Every structure is written in structure tokens, then in C-alpha cells.
Amino acid sequence: MSCITTLTRTLRQRGYRMTPQRLAILQALHDVGHLTPAQVYARVRATGMTEATVYRTLDFLAENDVVRVADRGSGHLAYELAGEDHHHLICRACGAQQEIPAEVLRGMLDALEGHTGYRLNAGHLTFFGLCPICQESFTAEPVYEIVGG
Amino acid sequence: MSCITTLTRTLRQRGYRMTPQRLAILQALHDVGHLTPAQVYARVRATGMTEATVYRTLDFLAENDVVRVADRGSGHLAYELAGEDHHHLICRACGAQQEIPAEVLRGMLDALEGHTGYRLNAGHLTFFGLCPICQESFTAEPVYEIVGG
DNA sequence: TTGGTTATTGATAAAATTATCAACAAGGAA
DNA sequence: TTCCTTGTTGATAATTTTATCAATAACCAA
Incomplete structure (x- = not known):
């Protein structure tokens, strides 16, 4: 079973849903490693996604321990997939x-x-x-x- | 010699100046312990100080190790005097x-x-x-x- | 597959934070 | 004390982040 399938199932168990917006943001973080909200938006804006959605989704994923927040000292928070x-x-x-x-x-x-x-x-x-x-x-x-x- | 006098001298040695705005913000942090920028502004707005000045001053004091930043998990950074x-x-x-x-x-x-x-x-x-x-x-x-x- | 529930999104406005620049004032020098 | 240099502030605009709400779509049930 794919990683995404597992994640989708976990979210659903908690009463949440998997959406193309969430997938796109996860993909961006997977490709690059860690990104600020503005950098994420730059990578997914082609999908028509709103900036507000980027902020909301990153918050959502962080609260569900799918991504983690890191203050990298630039004044802007960065997000990355929660791995090892x-x-x-x-x-x-x-x-x-x-x-x-x-x-x-x-x-x-x-x-x-x-x-x-x-x-x-x-x-x-x-x-x-x-x-x-x-x-x-x-x-x-x-x-x-x-x-x- | 008072603590403020020492601090003023230190800043001057680095080419900076002591101002009533900086004193007011330091006093607020001393009174309360730790505050977000918005909370600082609420306490010093009576002096006529601008919000922009609050943000600038907190940044300035942090870069000079006079105050320190603490991410207290509220989504907003808090500042406090750099002590023990x-x-x-x-x-x-x-x-x-x-x-x-x-x-x-x-x-x-x-x-x-x-x-x-x-x-x-x-x-x-x-x-x-x-x-x-x-x-x-x-x-x-x-x-x-x-x-x- | 279809319909219904409701979590999620986009659109928009509001709030928070940062950048710009002319006017002001802190602190040293005379 | 008075003048001068220049770091700092206030005013303002720009940008970033958050809040609101009706419309949409994900997912379950039948």
C-alpha cells in the first residue's frame, strides 16, 4: 500500500479528507525538502490554489504531525515532511x-x-x-x- | 551604576543609541516577563509610539542580545529580557x-x-x-x- | 452508481508584519 | 550650551498571515 494511501486512511479515521490541494503541497515538500509558505505557493500556484489554502493546509498538516515546523532563523517558518x-x-x-x-x-x-x-x-x-x-x-x-x- | 546606564553605554560602543522608545519597551518586558509584539504595543501605545517601532525595536534588541525570542507555540513570537x-x-x-x-x-x-x-x-x-x-x-x-x- | 452530509476550498476582507523615506533627535565635539 | 552628524522614529504603503462565509467536492451509505 502506498504512503499516500496510508496517510489518506489515517486522516479519514480522524474525520478529515484527502484533497488534491493537500497532495500537491505534500509533493512540493517531498521534492524540495523544506519550504516557507511563500515558496510552497510559488510551486503550486499553477494548480489555481489560493495562498490562504497554502497557509491553512500547512497548519493542518503540522497539527496532524504529517509535516513539522522549523524556525530556521530567517524570520519565516519553514515546513518539511515529518520523517526520520x-x-x-x-x-x-x-x-x-x-x-x-x-x-x-x-x-x-x-x-x-x-x-x-x-x-x-x-x-x-x-x-x-x-x-x-x-x-x-x-x-x-x-x-x-x-x-x- | 544602573543597569540602564550600562546598557546605554554598551549600545553606544556599538554605534547605536538609547531612546525613550527602547526604554519603554524594556520597561514593559521587565514588568511582565514575556510579551508578544501586540502585547508590547498595548502597553506602550500611550507614549505615541508606532507599531512599526515596536517590531523594529524588538528586532533590534534581540539582535543585540538584550532580549531573546521564544516561540511559545501560540503562532506568535514572544520576547523577554535576556537574563539568567x-x-x-x-x-x-x-x-x-x-x-x-x-x-x-x-x-x-x-x-x-x-x-x-x-x-x-x-x-x-x-x-x-x-x-x-x-x-x-x-x-x-x-x-x-x-x-x- | 447515486445522493446526502459536511469537511474543505476560493473569494474576500481584516489583521499582522515588514519596507521605505523624510523629519526628528541622541550623543559627541567645539 | 550650541552645532553637527547620523542613527532612529513616525507616517505610509506594501507584503504577509489570518479570519469569514457561501459554494464546492470528498467520502460514506444505500
Whole structure:
């Protein structure tokens, strides 16, 4: 059974429906990886879909854990398919990105769950910092600038 | 020397200025703890300040590490004074919040710095999950809803 | 396959956020 | 104190995001 068929069934069990608009947006995210709402719209506007629908659908998919939200420091939220857990490390100076495997943080997250009793939704965390190269070029009192991405 | 005097001097060293608008916004954040841009504006509009100025000033203060941004899951970013490091754990079902002392995550963050060579800006992280009470009231296939705060 | 229920969409307006630019004012210099 | 430089603000427009609601279409039942 295809991935889409499974997803459709899951949504229906929850009282929702699968629509061509939702499929198109999922396809766009699958093709590119992660996109802002504006970028999604640019890719699906040919279908006649409204911008409002893009925002609504992304919200809907995120609330149903089909996609996940990631604040990538550009001032605009990005969305991506919820797949294997991983995290990101982004340099605030040059924008370089590095992927962090889920295992690296798993221990800490487990400890946090044990300590607080919460069950965490930490599928995708983003950390910000200075990469080794940019650390060199900054003086004693750096003024950080958010770099768009 | 007062805290404001120190801050003013620091900004000036970086080529910026202290203004009554910036003071008013800092005062509001000091009084309440954390506020969204709209909430800040509600508290300072009596001074005649523009909404645009509120957004600009919050951005400015965040880029200079005077305040920090926290995505509190309401869909709108919140701002708070940058003080002693701490983190938050928020229940996605009922909105309950729990503070996490910095020490709990320090070890993990240090390890991450060592592993990647990055210098992290992780003054305030927010984790989302289900609190112990809400875990009881959810069935096998929960549909999470973001709760505004 | 057909009909009926209702979740979803498009169209539109409203609200929130960002960009632009001339006028103003903070802070240093004389 | 007064003048000058230029960072900052207010006013305004543009853009992004959210809310509203009637029309549409997905999906189940017969």
C-alpha cells in the first residue's frame, strides 16, 4: 500500500479528507525538502490554489504531525515532511547549516522526559551558534546579525 | 551604576543609541516577563509610539542580545529580557508550562559544542510535549492542537 | 452508481508584519 | 550650551498571515 494511501486512511479515521490541494503541497515538500509558505505557493500556484489554502493546509498538516515546523532563523517558518528525526545547527553569521543525527540528543531528551514526566514532541530542533570559521572573524564584542535563509 | 546606564553605554560602543522608545519597551518586558509584539504595543501605545517601532525595536534588541525570542507555540513570537539562562517545557494540550534550569541541558549543549566546533547561542530553548495529566486523557491516536498562550 | 452530509476550498476582507523615506533627535565635539 | 552628524522614529504603503462565509467536492451509505 502506498504512503499516500496510508496517510489518506489515517486522516479519514480522524474525520478529515484527502484533497488534491493537500497532495500537491505534500509533493512540493517531498521534492524540495523544506519550504516557507511563500515558496510552497510559488510551486503550486499553477494548480489555481489560493495562498490562504497554502497557509491553512500547512497548519493542518503540522497539527496532524504529517509535516513539522522549523524556525530556521530567517524570520519565516519553514515546513518539511515529518520523517526520520534529525536536528539542525545553523551559523548565525554565515548561515552554514549542519545536520545533527537524532542519536546525539536522544539521551538528553530521554533524561528530560524522565525528569519532568512530560512526553516530548521534539522531532526537529534547531540550534543557533557560530561555526568555527566565523568564530575567527569576530572580535571581543560581536553584534550578531540574523542571516536569512 | 544602573543597569540602564550600562546598557546605554554598551549600545553606544556599538554605534547605536538609547531612546525613550527602547526604554519603554524594556520597561514593559521587565514588568511582565514575556510579551508578544501586540502585547508590547498595548502597553506602550500611550507614549505615541508606532507599531512599526515596536517590531523594529524588538528586532533590534534581540539582535543585540538584550532580549531573546521564544516561540511559545501560540503562532506568535514572544520576547523577554535576556537574563539568567533557562528553558521552557510546554504542554501542547493544556498549555501548562514548566521551567527547566539551565544546568539540566548544559552538559548536552557542551557536548554538542565539542562535537561540532560551533559556539552555541542557546540562551532559551522551548520544548513541546504532553504533560503527565494530559497523557491520561489521550487515546491511541491523538490529534494534537496547538494551544495559544 | 447515486445522493446526502459536511469537511474543505476560493473569494474576500481584516489583521499582522515588514519596507521605505523624510523629519526628528541622541550623543559627541567645539 | 550650541552645532553637527547620523542613527532612529513616525507616517505610509506594501507584503504577509489570518479570519469569514457561501459554494464546492470528498467520502460514506444505500
